[in-house]
Amino acid sequence: MGYKHVYDSWKSDPEAFWMQAAEAIDWDRKPSRALDDSNAPLYEWFTDGMVNTCWNAVDRHVEQGRGDQVAIIYDSPVTETKREITFRELRSRVATLAGALRAKGVEKGDRVIIYMPMVPETIEAMLACARIGAVHSVVFGGFASHELAVRIDDCTPKAIIAASCGIEPGRTVKYKPLLDGAIEQATHKPDFCIVFQRDQEIAPLTEGRDLDWHDVQQGVAPADCLPVEGNHPAYILYTSGTTGQPKGVVRPTAGHLVALNWTMKNFFNVDPGDVFWAASDVGWVVGHSYICYGPLIHGNTTVVFEGKPVGTPDAGTFWRVISEHKVRSFFTAPTAFRAIKREDPKGKYREKYDLSCLRTLYLAGERGDPDTINWAKDLLGIPVIDHWWQTELGYPAVGNPMGIEPLPVKIGSPSVAMPGYDFRILDEAGQELPRGELGAIVTPLPLPPGTFSTLWNAEARFRKAYLDRFPGHYETGDAGMLDEDGYLWIMARTDDVINVAGHRLSTGGMEEVLADHPDVAECAVIGIRDELKGQLPVGFLCLTKGVNRPHDEIVKEVVAMVRDQIGPVAAFKLAVVVDRLPKTRSGKILRAVMVKIANGEDYKVPATIDDPAILDEIGDALKTIGYPA
Ligand code: COA
Numbered sequence: 146m147g148y149k150h151v152y153d154s155w156k157s158d159p160e161a162f163w164m165q166a167a168e169a170i171d172w173d174r175k176p177s178r179a180l181d182d183s184n185a186p187l188y189e190w191f192t193d194g195m196v197n198t199c200w201n202a203v204d205r206h207v208e209q210g211r212g213d214q215v216a217i218i219y220d221s222p223v224t225e226t227k228r229e230i231t232f233r234e235l236r237s238r239v240a241t242l243a244g245a246l247r248a249k250g251v252e253k254g255d256r257v258i259i260y261m262p263m264v265p266e267t268i269e270a271m272l273a274c275a276r277i278g279a280v281h282s283v284v285f286g287g288f289a290s291h292e293l294a295v296r297i298d299d300c301t302p303k304a305i306i307a308a309s310c311g312i313e314p315g316r317t318v319k320y321k322p323l324l325d326g327a328i329e330q331a332t333h334k335p336d337f338c339i340v341f342q343r344d345q346e347i348a349p350l351t352e353g354r355d356l357d358w359h360d361v362q363q364g365v366a367p368a369d370c371l372p373v374e375g376n377h378p379a380y381i382l383y384t385s386g387t388t389g390q391p392k393g394v395v396r397p398t399a400g401h402l403v404a405l406n407w408t409m410k411n412f413f414n415v416d417p418g419d420v421f422w423a424a425s426d427v428g429w430v431v432g433h434s435y436i437c438y439g440p441l442i443h444g445n446t447t448v449v450f451e452g453k454p455v456g457t458p459d460a461g462t463f464w465r466v467i468s469e470h471k472v473r474s475f476f477t478a479p480t481a482f483r484a485i486k487r488e489d490p491k492g493k494y495r496e497k498y499d500l501s502c503l504r505t506l507y508l509a510g511e512r513g514d515p516d517t518i519n520w521a522k523d524l525l526g527i528p529v530i531d532h533w534w535q536t537e538l539g540y541p542a543v544g545n546p547m548g549i550e551p552l553p554v555k556i557g558s559p560s561v562a563m564p565g566y567d568f569r570i571l572d573e574a575g576q577e578l579p580r581g582e583l584g585a586i587v588t589p590l591p592l593p594p595g596t597f598s599t600l601w602n603a604e605a606r607f608r609k610a611y612l613d614r615f616p617g618h619y620e621t622g623d624a625g626m627l628d629e630d631g632y633l634w635i636m637a638r639t640d641d642v643i644n645v646a647g648h649r650l651s652t653g654g655m656e657e658v659l660a661d662h663p664d665v666a667e668c669a670v671i672g673i674r675d676e677l678k679g680q681l682p683v684g685f686l687c688l689t690k691g692v693n694r695p696h697d698e699i700v701k702e703v704v705a706m707v708r709d710q711i712g713p714v715a716a717f718k719l720a721v722v723v724d725r726l727p728k729t730r731s732g733k734i735l736r737a738v739m740v741k742i743a744n745g746e747d748y749k750v751p752a753t754i755d756d757p758a759i760l761d762e763i764g765d766a767l768k769t770i771g772y773p774a
Pocket residue numbers: 262285286287288311313314318424425426429431453454455477478480481484509510645646647648677678712713714715716
């Protein structure tokens with residue numbers, strides 16, 4: 146059965162297609178139907194099924210004779226540690242932690258924030274929540290206290306599970322002060338925190354609130370898997386939108402199980418027992434879907450890698466991990482390959498390792514630029530598969546389904562729509578554009594199982610951001626085009642979201658921080674092209690009248706503010722002071738033109754511009770910081 150056959154079978158009968166895919170899941174009560182459209186345009190899947198994620202990701206493999214198979218390989222060059230955990234061990238560890246959570250009062254539907262680095266205990270914490278029907282929200286370790294506080298107030302967790310530290314090359318990131326700062330800033334207070342102490346940093350515990358990871362598990366009864374309704378939220382994952390208030394993407398349980406399981410063979414072409422590695426972080430959707438849930442649900446061994454593509458200790462780390470652990474399918478972001486290419490352009494490190502185990506490289510998270518894809522293809526001699534998706538969607542929506550049929554690769558395009566999607570390109574007025582023309586990328590509702598059902602506590606925002614502009618469709622927020630073969634080409638975002646080293650960030654959120662500086666009257670942040678990270682944020686500051694301080698001092702202060710409030714992951718290091726910002730006569734800042742100037746691209750002076758001379762001033766200011774590069 147080729148791609149066309151599979152895609153057409155979905156299109157002609159989506160209900161049958163997803164019910165068939167659902168057969169691969171162990172249900173406590175089988176759903177009577179796939180789609181629930183009783184509340185359209187809000188859709189749900191497998192609503193009357195009863196199921197447990199942890200059972201499907203862990204226990205059932207033990208029951209089916211995979212207990213001694215390694216479930217998690219932990220490989221941490223930054224701590225020089227390697228460890229393997231079998232499915233049987235994982236079941237016991239997760240059941241005990243789940244028992245401890247329950248003993249402390251965490252129940253079905255309660256939220257639990259997890260603020261932890263790339264250690265197996267993070268996966269165990271996620272699975273422990275799933276086991277008892279608690280809803281986890283993992284917060285990426287590169288976010289600072291303020292971001293954590295915003296998430297605490299939004300999802301009001303009963304508990305927070307944190308590690309004492311994360312390890313970045315050259316520094317230990319102490320999580321406990323960040324956690325304390327966040328709880329202090331937040332209005333909502335969790336009942337308790339569980340702290341996983343690492344050898345690199347023993348954090349002082351706050352009496353009456355903090356419990357040690359090991360102590361809390363002493364003598365507790367392990368918890369069984371609690372079946373939950375198909376539409377019960379498995380997790381909330383915050384992602385960047387246009388403002389500083391992140392969007393809490395809600396992932397319902399049953400669709401998540403069915404869809405992720407389907408992708409493991411059909412898309413990533415692995416069989417149960419194969420080793421699958423996604424070099425990302427559990428704090429992002431890639432980590433949720435393809436470090437934690439997807440591989441485990443499907444009976445694969447997953448790799449938890451605590452390191453970077455370069456510098457831990459060298460540009461050969463990825464090749465070592467692949468060859469040592471016999472990785473079959475490997476997934477990362479193009480930026481990781483750009484980092485390796487910059488250090489080792491001739492691929493000398495690669496020659497040291499036998500990579501015959503590796504069949505395919507999958508790249509996503511940002512645009513796969515042709516240079517990087519070609520370099521990776523030449524280096525590894527295997528197919529390099531670009532694919533496109535988003536936190537909201539949870540798994541590949543556009544790609545090349547290697548387990549069904551490898552389609553011809555067109556470098557620069559992530560290929561074709563997966564079952565569940567029928568992408569179209571619309572103009573501003575919502576009219577469908579012909580092939581080859583650029584417009585907003587949308588797909589008709591309902592979105593398939595495994596995608597988000599809403600935004601946590603923000604249904605109005607969900608409708609406004611994704612459903613209202615093109616009724617009957619999901620608006621992706623990306624612009625692009627379809628070619629004559631139905632391949633999708635992703636060109637840009639249509640909002641103020643930027644992509645820095647595969648991390649999705651809000652320029653609006655950064656502007657909110659800059660605007661808080663007492664000397665800043667007005668500001669703008671744009672994403673400019675960067676050879677390594679794809680994009681980098683740059684701030685433009687207009688100072689309050691009468692401020693006479695040296696500009697470099699103010700720039701230093703705003704850079705520190707963004708690092709302190711959003712976190713190091715924002716990679717906000719560049720800002721310039723300007724007299725004015727270019728605006729339309731109605732007062733809209735012309736960010737897209739500013740980006741073109743910074744990138745050294747041709748631009749048209751917009752007819753609506755208030756004063757064209759400002760564009761020259763912007764160009765001059767950018768030159769002072771070395772742009773266009
Ligand atoms: N905890 C604390 N700090 C973190 C962090 C974490 N989990 N992750 C990143 N940071 C910090 C970094 O140390 C860096 O700090 P610095 O300004 O003091 O140097 C800052 O955040 C920016 O990080 P990053 O953008 O990742 O840059 P980098 O220079 O450290 O590494 C790459 C660049 C390309 C090697 C790195 O981004 C990478 O490996 N990317 C892989 C892609 C990926 O995982 N994408 C996720 C989605 S698929």
